[in-house]
Amino acid sequence: MTHLIETDVVVVGGGVTGVAVLRDLALRGVHAVLVERFDLGTGTSGRWHGLLHSGARYAVRDQESARECIEENTTLRRIAPHTIEDIGGLFVLLPGDDEAYAEQFVEGCRASGIPTEELSAAASHRREPLLAPDVRLAFAVPDGGIDSWGLLRSMAADAEARGCKVLVRHPLVGMERNGDRITAVRVHDAVAGEDRTIGCQWVVNAAGAWAGDVGKMAGVPLTMIAGKGVMVVMASRYVRGVINACRKPADGDIIVPQHEVAILGTTSEQVASADDISVPPADVDRMIDMCAQMVPAIASGRVLRAFAGSRPLYVAEPPADGDGGGGDTREVSRTFTVVDHPRLDGLDNMYSIVGGKLTTCRQMAEAVVDRLAERMGVTEPCRTATEVLPGADHGSHRLAEPLARVERDQAYGELICECELVTRGQVRDAVASGLTELEDLRRKLRLGYGPCQAAFCAWRAAGMLAEAQPAGNGTAPDAVAGLERFLEERWRGQRPTIWGDQARQALLNHAIYRGIFDLQGAGVPDEAAAPTAGAGDS
């Protein structure tokens, strides 16, 4: 049988885990193709708070995860500093918090190899002036911020430079199985609108929260638990570093400053489907109220949006009500597992890599590729922990960088997105590199993330997309329809958080797009036809 593409390994899933697997294979000289149903990082990798874990959050209950986190925290700082904001983190103790827990916390961190430094109330407030006045003490840990889009782009670019291939907008539609082997995977090229087969020797299932669906196509049982986490985006950072509550993990116990915003997290609720990314307003309220105990200014702050992501949780022995919902999933370990289908299920050439966290994605990849390499007879050792990623020479990311760039280029009037300091030159370069959708520009440039929620940048960028197309003969892609789709997609994340200033902003934006520009939404399909997932968010 002939296939359009032949490769040694097909990697399913374009989140950080899949892309890390692809890079690991590439560094060992193995030819591989990654298939992703939407774009890179449109699942859980794009729907999280952006915390580079020190591991301290798991130091009391889940020390295996904690150790994995601190190891990888150190590794990522070495290989991908350009995606990291080195801001540190605090665990703060509020009145009513259990001091016995604080003792366990310090001991757990010590046992897991996580350095901590105790700060007095005064020292805590010097470091974080907006902390609640009644914070009693705090522990500093090496938390950080990490930009998953940047990490994904760097790892994918490195893998592609070494001969591997990334196919985005290629959802998996089936597998061809011959006895105990998968001989090919079938994907749908969503751009060309046709199916393709990819012949392969091995398959790595790195589909995260959706890994169970891939297992089903391969004919093996694999039960994932979808653990929904809701996060809230505030319009300002409020804090210099990450702020955690020093107590047993619960709703609304973490604030992660990221770029120009702060992200409040998070809930942990078992839901029936990983595609359930709905945001109940009550969750938003709880997150704000809880985080405001640590940083009171948040209570009256401007909320930009809220979003939810699905944790890819895995337990080898799923609970009896495994596909049910509603339970708290914090008890499920955050460590990762290589599921050995050859041994467990008699499927000889597929492995699944499940569980884990963004912080540990490289280690997850190493574990599954080690297993695969052994079977393939590849002797090249894993080099992902030592080979730095393209872009790493830039050093760590700093908040003031975009402003410094604008000042260097004297580009004040050149801003397409004033909130995020995105210049006309950046958009022009991105469009020239082949991006045709505002969604792609958003993920690449952070266009539209700021307080005005795309009141100005979206139509400016749509204009630039229109200018880049061949002279209008009526057949060019309709930039206005693309803009309407973009606005509706953004709206879903805004709706649960609209009151106060953002209500005014929303109606002003409505007055611009519908009032002045007279857009009536004709280019957007009905809600029922809209995709339920696939747009990363933060």
Next chain:
Amino acid sequence: MAADVIVVGAGPAGLATATRLAEAGRQVRVLARGNGFTHWGAGAVDVLGRVGGEPVAQPLEAIDRLPEGHPYHLVGLAAVRDGLEWFGGFAVDAGLAHVGDLDRNRLQVTAFGSLRPTCLLPEPAGGMTEPPAPEPAPPVGERNPTANGGALGRPQGRVAVVNFAGFRDFSAALCANRLRRDGIDATPASAPLPSWDHDRYFTGVELARAIDDVGFRRRLAPGLARAAAGADVVVVPAVLGLNRGHEPWADLQSLVGTPLVEAATAPPSIPGLRLFAAYRARLERLGVRWQFGFPAVGVERDGDRVTAVRSEGASRVLTTRCQELVLATGGVAGNGIEANRDGTLTEKVAGLPVDGFPDRLAYLGSRFLGDHPLAAAGVRVDAELRPVDASGEPLLANVRCVGGLLAAHDPTAEGSREGVALATAARVAALLAATPAR
């Protein structure tokens, strides 16, 4: 401090009300937090552009189809006519003549190449479309069979859509592509700018100010004419002059030799800035005191009358006594009403009752470009525009509400913002002009 009438708000409704009351001899003081929908609008006078999402051809007729309690029903068609007539005269006096009338809507070309239905257009925006010959009005209450875009008149001939090189807030391709999709023969082009102070980066306001200068216009015209070669009409962003009325547009048009049409562009609206400046100049000539940047934050009462307004200054709260109070603070969009986290709404100056929602999710529709109930939230009033309680009885004898603050209309979705502002200003002018200053 004391005033006879205090008008709170300096958007389309507050400006018109203050001007008309001052013209009627009342001693007026304007308190305003900041700019309003002159700056945020399309730069036209919308009276009724859409009902149920469908474009309206004949606004006066379509008013019948609006729901009960709509401000137009409260003030009556006479006030709508009076408001538009007064505005027409005011605009001419200010050098900002408008075209159009209440019988037939026109189409305003936008930067997106859409054609939005509106009633009056400033002359620089008016040359694109001619409305069709009037048709006999259908019987009252019946749906107008011609109420669609096709009946609104479409551009004829060849259209050049021209941007000024380097101007960030307009895309000739975006505009021309959409016009072509609608069957209009439109081509995008770019006109070079003569060298000036802002060679690299500039805003629309800076470009408009430059175009005020006759020397700049003469250097600009040849390039614009080349970009427009062969076209019957030229669509440009609305930046043709800031402080000289419509004269820069008329002059540039004669230099280029082809009709120039300003397309509606994003905020700040330069036609809106022209209008705002005209109101401000007129109010100054009428001796109206003006406190800008002073949000009103409360009132003092004596029984069913407001006796004073408190406003926030830079360092203290000012109290200004008054005989009459007009609230033109806008709805949620205009900052007259606060939408709270729990679905309740708060009127921000006098604490007037506003119907809330079961929860905040009910504020807004599931589609951004759809309708949003919050946009129509506002203060319910009686026929004299006094705020009323749940049983419909007036709450305060000397307080009137105008414009976007009023309940039961959605200025954006209906395309009724300026019309409601002018009609309610006319009604208040009629009610208060007769009351002598005490």
